[in-house]
Amino acid sequence: MNCAVVTVGDELLAGRTTNTNATWLCARLRERGVRVERVTTVPDRVGDIARVINEYRAEYDAVLVTGGLGPTHDDLTMEGVAAALGRSVEESAEALEWLTAEGGYAREDLASGTADLPKGARALHNEVGVAPGAALAGVYVLPGVPAEMEAMFEAIEDDFSGEAIHREVVVADEPESALLDRLEELQAEFSVTVGSYPGDSVRVSIESGDEEEVAAAADWLRARVAGVEDAE
Template identity: 65%
Template sequence: MNVAIVTVGDELLVGDTENTNATWLCARLADRGVPVRRVTVVPDEVAEIARVVNEYHAEYDAVIVTGGLGPTHDDVTMEAVAAAFGRECVQNEEAAAWLADHGYSADDLTAETTHLPAGCRPLSNEAGVAPGAVVESVYVLPGVPTEMKAMFESIVDEFDGTPTHTVTVDVDEPESALLDRFTELQEAFDVSVGSYPGESVTVKITAATADEAERAAAWVRERSELVDIVDSK
C-alpha cells in the first residue's frame, strides 16, 4: 500500500506554521509498514488542491489530505476534493445527525459545515466540529493537529502494510568514509540503509525481519568506529 499526503494551507507555504501534520502522519504510517511516496504542500486554492488530489488518486493506493476544513473563507478543501471527482458538495445527513447528537444546533454551525462531497463517507470529528470525509481512496482530515490525529486513529486500521524492523548505529567517522561500506552492506544483506550526519553519523538499517536488521547492524559495528549504539523498533 503506497500513500501520498497532501497538506493544505497558505500558512505552511509562507513558513508561518510548521508542517507537523505531515511529519506525524509519515511516522504513524511507517509504524504500520505503509510507505509514504509523496508529501506535498498546496495553497488554499480549489484548482490547485483538485489537480494534485486527482493526480495522486490515480497514482497511489490512498491519499490523505489534511487542512482547510472549517467555516472561514479559505477553508476550501472539501470543495476542491469534490471537484477532483467531478462531484458537488451537498448536505450530508449523517454528519449533520452526528453533530446534532453531540449537542450542536444549526445556530452553532455554518451552512457549509455539513456540506461534503456527494456520495462520500463522513468521518466524525471527536476532537472538534468540522467532519472529515472519505471519497473513494482519498481521506480528508482536519488541519488542527489534535483533530487530525484523533480522526486518523479512527481509520488507522484501513492502512495496512508490511512492518519493518530498524536498528541504528552511531558511527564516529565522516559520512564520506562510509560509502564503500554501505555498498558492501547492501550486497551482503537484504536491507535499506540511510545515513544522517551530525556530531556523528547515524546509520539507519531497515529490514523485513529483526534478525536481518540485527545481523547487518553487527556487520557495521565490527567494521566501524562507534560512538554509541541505539536500537529501536
C-alpha cells in the same frame, strides 16, 4: 500499502505555521507498516488541491489530506477533493445527524456549509472540534487543527496497514565519506534499505521487512566501523 500526504494551507507555505501534521501522520503510518512516499503542501486553491490529489490517487493506495475544512471563505479542501473525484459538494445527512445527535449542536447554530462533503463520501466525525472529515475512493480528508486531525486519524487508523518495517541504527565515529565503501558493501550483502545521516557522528539507518536481516546487517556494520554504539 503506500500513500501520500497532502497538507493544505497558505499559512504553511508562508512559514507562519509549522507543519507538524505531516510529521505526525508519517510517524503513525510508519508504525502501521505503511510507506509514505510523498508529502506535499498546497495553497488554499481548489485547482491546486484537485490537481495534486488526482496525480497521487493514480500512484498510491491512499491519499491523506489535512487542512482547509470548515465553512469559511478560505476552507476550500472539500471543493478541491470533490473536483478531483468528479463529484459535487452537498450537505451530508450523516455528518449533520452526528453533529446534532452526538456533537450536541443545534442545527440552527451550525454555520452554513459545515456539513458539506463530496457527494457519496463517508463522513469522518470530529470528536474534538466541529468540521467533519470525509473518506471517498482512497482519499481521506482530515482537519488541519492538530488535536482534531490526530483524533480523527486514530478513529480510522485500521484502514491503514502494511508489512512491519524493522529498523536499527548504528552510530559511527567516522566521516561519512570514509564509510562509502562499507555502506555499498552492506547493501550488496543484505536486502536492506540504508540511509546515512551525518552530524557530530554518522547515524546509519538500516531498514527492512525482515527483522533478522536487519539484525544481521547491523551486526555486520558494527564489526566494520570505528567507535560505534547502538541508537534508537
